[in-house]
Structure formats: structure tokens, C-alpha cells
Amino acid sequence: MSTIGVIIGSTRPVRIGPQLADAIAERIAADGAEPEVLDLREIDLPFMNEPRMPALGDYQHDHTKAWAEKVDALDGVVLLTPQYNGGIPAPLKNAIDTVYTEWNDLPTLVVSYGGRGGQMAADALKNVFLVTRADAVEDNVAITLGGDDYGEDGLLVDAEAVVSRFGEDLERGLKELLTKVD
Numbered sequence: 001m002s003t004i005g006v007i008i009g010s011t012r013p014v015r016i017g018p019q020l021a022d023a024i025a026e027r028i029a030a031d032g033a034e035p036e037v038l039d040l041r042e043i044d045l046p047f048m049n050e051p052r053m054p055a056l057g058d059y060q061h062d063h064t065k066a067w068a069e070k071v072d073a074l075d076g077v078v079l080l081t082p083q084y085n086g087g088i089p090a091p092l093k094n095a096i097d098t099v100y101t102e103w104n105d106l107p108t109l110v111v112s113y114g115g116r117g118g119q120m121a122a123d124a125l126k127n128v129f130l131v132t133r134a135d136a137v138e139d140n141v142a143i144t145l146g147g148d149d150y151g152e153d154g155l156l157v158d159a160e161a162v163v164s165r166f167g168e169d170l171e172r173g174l175k176e177l178l179t180k181v182d
Helices: 017-030 062-073 090-098 119-132 159-165 167-181
Strands: 003-008 034-039 076-082 107-114 141-144
Touching (some): 003 017, 003 062, 003 167, 017 034, 017 076, 017 159, 017 167, 062 090, 076 119, 090 119, 107 119, 107 167, 141 159
Parallel strands (some): 003 076, 076 107, 107 141
């Protein structure tokens, strides 16, 4: 069975990434793959502290070696990212930049989200994938959120309902991702 990582790109104290990741993970499981949710807040990678460039693969720190092993063990990945000021969150970019060859040829689907769907974040990742040589799914999935989707606590009222609204796009993206994995 293929293992598909769902990387939560936001590390903010109040965030909806974990809710969306769980709903997406359920769909991955329903498609016959094994989801693994990877929360960058829990992984807590330091910012670029390796003495040598990641492309050399000469990782010195245990946290980098552990992250490299985790990414390398995945058969595919969903990068779940909000859009921050027209780009991606710094912790997500750092997680990508911390290792290099582990991304090469890794089937990758971007699921962005936000008030406008997060398409600028997804577009920013396209250039990153050109350099890391990730095997990106052609069309990203953009989840547009409205004020009614949020509760007073800043979390989603019903994450599954939100994901279901974009179910057709998500199923198309996951199908393409799983085709790349096989």
C-alpha cells in the first residue's frame, strides 16, 4: 500500500490546517492509500541550520536526517498550504528547503486554501518544484473559504463539509497523484 504524506504547512497557534488534513487523509484512505499527516508545528525544523547546502545530501543534524528519512519514505505527498501575503508559509518553505534529493521525482499535489483559494501560494510552489524536481500534479486544488465556514474560535465549523464542496477537484487531484505513485 502506498503511503501519502499530508504536510500541514501552517504552524500558527490557531489554524485550520489540521482539520483539513484529517478530512483529506480520510479521502486518501478511501482511495486505497495509507495517509500520514505530518504537522510542521510538531516536526519543528530549525530554519536552515545545516552547514552545507541540502543538494549535497550531507546532512549533519539529527532533525534533518529524520526529516529526510520521513520524506524519502513517502510514495507521494499532499502539501496543504494557506496563502500568506501572496506566498507560502515560511515553515513550509523551510521544510522543502531543508532537504533536496528526497523531493526529486516525488509525486506531489498542492492543496491550497484561503479566502481566495490560495492560488498564489500554489503558483509560488510551481517554481520550487522546478528546482527540487518534484513530480507535481498538473492542476492544484484550491479551497476557497468564506466567513460562514469559521466558528468564533477561528476553526472550521465543519471541515468535512468544506472539503466536500471541493470533492470533485480533490478526487481528480488525488487520482492523478496516485497514478504517479503507481
